[in-house]
Amino acid sequence: MKRKQERFKIIEERENVIERSKPNYTTIKGRWREHFKNDNPITIELACGRGEYTIGLASRFPERNYIGVDIKGERIWKGSTLAVEQGLDNVAFLRTQILLIESFFDEGEVDEIWITFPDPRPRKRDIKRRLTNPRFLTMYKKLLKPGGYIRFKTDNTQLFDYTLEELQLRTDIINFEFTRDIYSSSLRPECFDIKTKYEEAFASEGETIKYLRFRFTG
Numbered sequence: 001m002k003r004k005q006e007r008f009k010i011i012e013e014r015e016n017v018i019e020r021s022k023p024n025y026t027t028i029k030g031r032w033r034e035h036f037k038n039d040n041p042i043t044i045e046l047a048c049g050r051g052e053y054t055i056g057l058a059s060r061f062p063e064r065n066y067i068g069v070d071i072k073g074e075r076i077w078k079g080s081t082l083a084v085e086q087g088l089d090n091v092a093f094l095r096t097q098i099l100l101i102e103s104f105f106d107e108g109e110v111d112e113i114w115i116t117f118p119d120p121r122p123r124k125r126d127i128k129r130r131l132t133n134p135r136f137l138t139m140y141k142k143l144l145k146p147g148g149y150i151r152f153k154t155d156n157t158q159l160f161d162y163t164l165e166e167l168q169l170r171t172d173i174i175n176f177e178f179t180r181d182i183y184s185s186s187l188r189p190e191c192f193d194i195k196t197k198y199e200e201a202f203a204s205e206g207e208t209i210k211y212l213r214f215r216f217t218g
């Protein structure tokens with residue numbers, strides 16, 4: 001418990017973390033480019049946990065900015081610590097509920113969205129809480145610049161099938177591709193062989209890793 005409190009204190013003071021205790025929590029919307037002090041494209045990773053994609057992509061692409069979004073303080077502490085240790089100034093972490101995401105990004109402020117191993121929410125009554133439910137997709141569409149990709153990775157077959165069904169119902173998506181086994185797919189290079197903590201765990205249990213990506217039309 002003490003360690004948790006210490007970590008919360010650290011992230012309260014860290015410049016690369018935006019969370020409720022900070023003044024910029026309510027003013028950052030539309031001002032991420034000021035935060036990063038450049039006009040570089042922005043990728044957000046939703047349900048980032050420790051931010052393996054945020055960190056992995058930021059070190060590969062220093063000319064882009066990366067923001068990991070998660071509600072759990074300890075996970076954000078871990079990701080933000082890695083960013084500091086690696087000297088990555090193109091990384092930020094936003095600690096908030098993803099349902100509130102429109103309070104943090106203006107329309108078209110985001111260039112790309114990764115959704116990495118979100119909670120599968122298998123119960124029927126939780127369908128609305130799945131991060132690929134239409135109410136979330138509607139929000140993502142607003143935040144994304146025209147042509148921006150959404151990329152989604154999961155081990156969970158039920159959530160993947162649900163997401164495919166939702167996307168196949170839509171008439172506003174293009175460049176839609178998917179695989180049920182990223183490691184043996186031609187789409188593999190798009191994922192840069194970055195493995196999140198959950199991916200490592202599920203893949204080592206023999207679960208195949210599913211991936212899809214698409215863009216919204218106008």
Ligand SMILES: C[S@@+](CC[C@H](N)C(=O)[O-])C[C@H]1O[C@@H](n2cnc3c(N)ncnc32)[C@H](O)[C@@H]1O
Binds near residue numbers: 049069071119
């Ligand atoms: C299964 S973990 C995956 C973490 C990481 N992406 C990985 O693959 O290792 C799901 C993450 O989503 C976060 N999360 C779930 N629902 C959320 C929500 N509504 N808003 C913000 N974070 C959420 C949890 O805190 C957790 O860190």
